[in-house]
Amino acid sequence: MIQQEFASNAVKVLEPDDQVIGLAVAGSWLTDELDEFSDLDLILVTKEKISDDKNLMLEYAGKLGHLLSGFTGEHVGEKRLLICLYDHPLLHVDIKFLTLEEFHDRVETPTLLLDKNHQLEKVIHHSEAIFPHPDYQWIEDRFWTWIHYALTKAGRGEYMEAYDFLGFLRMVVLGPLLHIKNGTLPRGVRKVETELSSNDLADLLHTIPEVYNKRSILNSIEHAVSLYRQLRTELYGKNVHLLTDTEKRVMEYFKQLS
CATH class of the missing domain: 1.20.120.330 (Nucleotidyltransferases  domain 2)
Known part of the structure:
Protein backbone atom coordinates (compact mmCIF):
# COMPACT_ATOMS: atom_id res chain seq x y z
CA MET A 1 0.00 0.00 0.00
CA ILE A 2 1.13 3.58 -0.57
CA GLN A 3 1.44 4.22 3.18
CA GLN A 4 3.81 1.31 3.61
CA GLU A 5 5.85 2.33 0.58
CA PHE A 6 6.15 5.88 1.91
CA ALA A 7 7.23 4.64 5.35
CA SER A 8 9.81 2.29 3.84
CA ASN A 9 11.29 5.12 1.79
CA ALA A 10 11.33 7.40 4.85
CA VAL A 11 13.49 4.87 6.70
CA LYS A 12 16.00 4.83 3.83
CA VAL A 13 16.13 8.63 3.75
CA LEU A 14 16.47 9.13 7.51
CA GLU A 15 18.80 6.28 8.46
CA PRO A 16 22.05 8.03 7.40
CA ASP A 17 21.14 11.19 9.36
CA ASP A 18 23.20 11.35 12.56
CA GLN A 19 20.57 13.52 14.23
CA VAL A 20 17.90 10.85 13.81
CA ILE A 21 17.47 8.37 16.66
CA GLY A 22 14.53 6.53 15.21
CA LEU A 23 11.26 6.49 13.31
CA ALA A 24 8.01 4.92 14.47
CA VAL A 25 4.50 4.62 13.08
CA ALA A 26 1.18 4.79 14.93
CA GLY A 27 -2.54 5.13 14.15
CA SER A 28 -4.40 2.65 11.98
CA TRP A 29 -1.10 0.95 11.06
CA LEU A 30 -1.12 -0.65 14.54
CA THR A 31 -4.52 -2.29 14.11
CA ASP A 32 -4.04 -3.47 10.52
CA GLU A 33 -6.80 -1.11 9.40
CA LEU A 34 -4.90 0.69 6.66
CA ASP A 35 -6.92 1.24 3.52
CA GLU A 36 -6.84 3.59 0.56
CA PHE A 37 -8.30 6.41 2.67
CA SER A 38 -5.90 6.12 5.62
CA ASP A 39 -3.35 8.75 6.48
CA LEU A 40 0.08 7.84 7.82
CA ASP A 41 1.09 8.74 11.39
CA LEU A 42 4.86 8.95 11.78
CA ILE A 43 6.92 9.76 14.87
CA LEU A 44 10.40 11.09 14.17
CA VAL A 45 12.72 11.05 17.19
CA THR A 46 15.87 13.17 17.03
CA LYS A 47 18.78 14.04 19.31
CA GLU A 48 18.08 17.77 19.19
CA LYS A 49 14.64 19.32 19.52
CA ILE A 50 13.23 20.15 16.10
CA SER A 51 9.65 21.08 16.92
CA ASP A 52 10.60 24.63 17.95
CA ASP A 53 11.63 25.40 14.38
CA LYS A 54 8.88 25.07 11.76
CA ASN A 55 11.34 25.58 8.91
CA LEU A 56 13.46 22.68 10.13
CA MET A 57 10.34 20.50 10.45
CA LEU A 58 9.44 21.36 6.86
CA GLU A 59 12.99 20.65 5.75
CA TYR A 60 12.84 17.13 7.17
CA ALA A 61 9.37 16.57 5.72
CA GLY A 62 10.60 17.72 2.32
CA LYS A 63 13.24 14.98 2.27
CA LEU A 64 10.63 12.24 2.48
CA GLY A 65 8.74 12.90 -0.73
CA HIS A 66 7.08 15.45 -3.00
CA LEU A 67 5.72 17.76 -0.28
CA LEU A 68 2.78 19.85 -1.45
CA SER A 69 1.90 21.50 1.85
CA GLY A 70 2.80 21.32 5.52
CA PHE A 71 1.57 23.13 8.61
CA THR A 72 1.85 22.69 12.37
CA GLY A 73 -0.92 21.25 14.51
CA GLU A 74 -1.78 23.98 17.01
CA HIS A 75 -5.45 23.61 16.06
CA VAL A 76 -5.41 20.08 17.52
CA GLY A 77 -3.31 21.08 20.52
CA GLU A 78 -0.04 19.64 19.21
CA LYS A 79 2.51 22.12 17.89
CA ARG A 80 5.09 19.32 17.56
CA LEU A 81 2.97 17.83 14.79
CA LEU A 82 3.50 18.68 11.13
CA ILE A 83 0.47 17.87 8.99
CA CYS A 84 1.62 17.16 5.46
CA LEU A 85 0.13 16.49 2.07
CA TYR A 86 2.40 14.72 -0.40
CA ASP A 87 2.01 14.03 -4.10
CA HIS A 88 3.03 11.12 -6.34
CA PRO A 89 1.09 9.51 -4.78
CA LEU A 90 -1.33 11.88 -3.07
CA LEU A 91 -1.06 11.03 0.63
CA HIS A 92 -1.78 12.69 3.99
CA VAL A 93 1.10 12.16 6.42
CA ASP A 94 1.27 13.39 10.01
CA ILE A 95 4.81 13.66 11.37
CA LYS A 96 5.31 14.22 15.09
CA PHE A 97 8.79 15.51 15.95
CA LEU A 98 9.99 14.34 19.37
CA THR A 99 13.16 14.06 21.40
CA LEU A 100 13.97 10.78 23.14
CA GLU A 101 12.77 12.22 26.45
CA GLU A 102 9.46 13.29 24.92
CA PHE A 103 8.97 9.81 23.45
CA HIS A 104 8.36 8.47 26.99
CA ASP A 105 4.91 10.08 27.13
CA ARG A 106 2.59 8.48 24.58
CA VAL A 107 -1.05 7.52 24.09
CA GLU A 108 -0.25 4.28 22.26
CA THR A 109 2.76 2.08 21.63
CA PRO A 110 3.93 2.59 18.04
CA THR A 111 5.61 0.15 15.70
CA LEU A 112 9.32 0.87 15.36
CA LEU A 113 10.56 1.28 11.80
CA LEU A 114 14.03 2.61 12.61
CA ASP A 115 15.66 2.34 16.03
CA LYS A 116 19.36 3.12 16.24
CA ASN A 117 21.05 1.31 19.15
CA HIS A 118 17.60 0.12 20.34
CA GLN A 119 17.00 3.42 22.12
CA LEU A 120 13.27 3.60 21.35
CA GLU A 121 12.80 -0.03 22.33
CA LYS A 122 14.34 0.70 25.74
CA VAL A 123 12.01 3.65 26.29
CA ILE A 124 8.96 1.55 25.42
CA HIS A 125 10.11 -1.20 27.77
CA HIS A 126 10.44 1.22 30.69
CA SER A 127 7.29 3.30 30.15
CA GLU A 128 3.58 2.84 29.59
CA ALA A 129 1.21 4.14 26.93
CA ILE A 130 -1.75 5.96 28.49
CA PHE A 131 -4.66 7.15 26.36
CA PRO A 132 -6.39 10.15 27.99
CA HIS A 133 -9.93 9.52 29.17
CA PRO A 134 -12.52 12.24 29.72
CA ASP A 135 -12.96 13.72 33.16
Missing part, protein backbone atom coordinates in the same frame (compact mmCIF):
# COMPACT_ATOMS: atom_id res chain seq x y z
CA TYR A 136 -16.58 12.95 34.11
CA GLN A 137 -16.80 15.80 36.61
CA TRP A 138 -15.41 18.23 34.02
CA ILE A 139 -18.21 17.17 31.65
CA GLU A 140 -20.99 17.36 34.24
CA ASP A 141 -19.83 20.81 35.38
CA ARG A 142 -20.30 22.11 31.84
CA PHE A 143 -22.99 20.03 30.19
CA TRP A 144 -26.12 21.82 31.37
CA THR A 145 -24.75 25.29 30.68
CA TRP A 146 -23.83 24.05 27.21
CA ILE A 147 -27.39 22.78 26.71
CA HIS A 148 -28.76 26.17 27.78
CA TYR A 149 -26.44 27.83 25.27
CA ALA A 150 -27.71 25.59 22.46
CA LEU A 151 -31.30 26.30 23.46
CA THR A 152 -30.78 30.06 23.31
CA LYS A 153 -29.34 29.76 19.80
CA ALA A 154 -32.30 27.67 18.65
CA GLY A 155 -34.69 30.11 20.29
CA ARG A 156 -33.12 33.11 18.59
CA GLY A 157 -33.13 31.43 15.20
CA GLU A 158 -29.36 30.95 14.97
CA TYR A 159 -29.84 27.44 13.69
CA MET A 160 -26.40 27.01 12.12
CA GLU A 161 -24.69 27.72 15.43
CA ALA A 162 -27.02 25.28 17.17
CA TYR A 163 -26.17 22.67 14.52
CA ASP A 164 -22.45 23.21 15.09
CA PHE A 165 -22.84 23.05 18.84
CA LEU A 166 -24.56 19.67 18.64
CA GLY A 167 -21.56 18.49 16.66
CA PHE A 168 -19.33 19.78 19.45
CA LEU A 169 -21.34 17.80 22.01
CA ARG A 170 -20.97 14.64 19.95
CA MET A 171 -17.22 15.16 19.63
CA VAL A 172 -16.45 16.13 23.22
CA VAL A 173 -19.12 14.36 25.29
CA LEU A 174 -21.39 11.84 23.64
CA GLY A 175 -18.90 10.20 21.27
CA PRO A 176 -16.19 9.59 23.90
CA LEU A 177 -18.70 8.31 26.49
CA LEU A 178 -20.24 5.92 23.95
CA HIS A 179 -16.77 4.66 23.02
CA ILE A 180 -16.04 3.96 26.69
CA LYS A 181 -19.37 2.13 27.05
CA ASN A 182 -18.43 -0.03 24.05
CA GLY A 183 -14.91 -0.74 25.28
CA THR A 184 -13.10 1.31 22.64
CA LEU A 185 -10.79 4.31 22.91
CA PRO A 186 -12.66 7.61 23.51
CA ARG A 187 -11.53 9.28 20.28
CA GLY A 188 -14.41 11.67 19.73
CA VAL A 189 -16.64 10.30 16.98
CA ARG A 190 -13.86 8.40 15.19
CA LYS A 191 -15.19 5.18 13.65
CA VAL A 192 -18.47 5.26 15.56
CA GLU A 193 -20.05 3.63 12.51
CA THR A 194 -18.06 0.45 13.14
CA GLU A 195 -17.08 0.53 16.81
CA LEU A 196 -20.43 1.26 18.48
CA SER A 197 -23.32 -1.14 18.87
CA SER A 198 -26.16 -0.58 16.41
CA ASN A 199 -28.41 0.75 19.19
CA ASP A 200 -25.80 3.20 20.45
CA LEU A 201 -25.11 4.45 16.94
CA ALA A 202 -28.83 4.94 16.39
CA ASP A 203 -29.04 6.97 19.61
CA LEU A 204 -26.14 9.15 18.47
CA LEU A 205 -27.71 9.69 15.04
CA HIS A 206 -30.83 11.04 16.74
CA THR A 207 -28.75 14.01 17.93
CA ILE A 208 -28.41 15.15 14.30
CA PRO A 209 -31.33 17.39 13.25
CA GLU A 210 -33.28 15.95 10.33
CA VAL A 211 -34.60 19.32 9.18
CA TYR A 212 -33.12 22.80 9.33
CA ASN A 213 -35.68 24.32 11.68
CA LYS A 214 -36.30 25.02 15.33
CA ARG A 215 -38.44 21.98 16.07
CA SER A 216 -35.93 19.54 14.62
CA ILE A 217 -33.04 21.16 16.49
CA LEU A 218 -34.93 21.08 19.77
CA ASN A 219 -35.73 17.40 19.20
CA SER A 220 -32.04 16.70 18.69
CA ILE A 221 -31.10 18.61 21.83
CA GLU A 222 -33.67 16.57 23.74
CA HIS A 223 -32.16 13.36 22.37
CA ALA A 224 -28.68 14.58 23.37
CA VAL A 225 -29.89 15.20 26.91
CA SER A 226 -31.58 11.79 27.11
CA LEU A 227 -28.46 10.04 25.80
CA TYR A 228 -26.20 11.90 28.22
CA ARG A 229 -28.41 10.96 31.16
CA GLN A 230 -28.25 7.29 30.15
CA LEU A 231 -24.48 7.34 29.76
CA ARG A 232 -24.03 9.25 33.00
CA THR A 233 -26.01 6.59 34.86
CA GLU A 234 -23.99 3.76 33.32
CA LEU A 235 -20.50 5.24 33.58
CA TYR A 236 -20.26 7.79 36.37
CA GLY A 237 -19.37 6.74 39.89
CA LYS A 238 -20.69 8.15 43.15
CA ASN A 239 -17.73 10.50 43.38
CA VAL A 240 -19.09 12.63 40.51
CA HIS A 241 -21.21 15.47 41.86
CA LEU A 242 -24.30 15.92 39.68
CA LEU A 243 -25.57 19.46 39.11
CA THR A 244 -29.21 18.53 39.67
CA ASP A 245 -30.40 22.08 40.36
CA THR A 246 -28.78 23.36 37.17
CA GLU A 247 -30.18 20.43 35.21
CA LYS A 248 -33.70 21.03 36.55
CA ARG A 249 -33.67 24.74 35.74
CA VAL A 250 -32.28 24.24 32.22
CA MET A 251 -34.88 21.60 31.41
CA GLU A 252 -37.62 23.91 32.67
CA TYR A 253 -36.32 26.46 30.19
CA PHE A 254 -36.38 23.78 27.51
CA LYS A 255 -40.09 23.18 28.15
CA GLN A 256 -40.81 26.91 27.98
CA LEU A 257 -38.96 27.19 24.69
CA SER A 258 -40.73 24.18 23.23
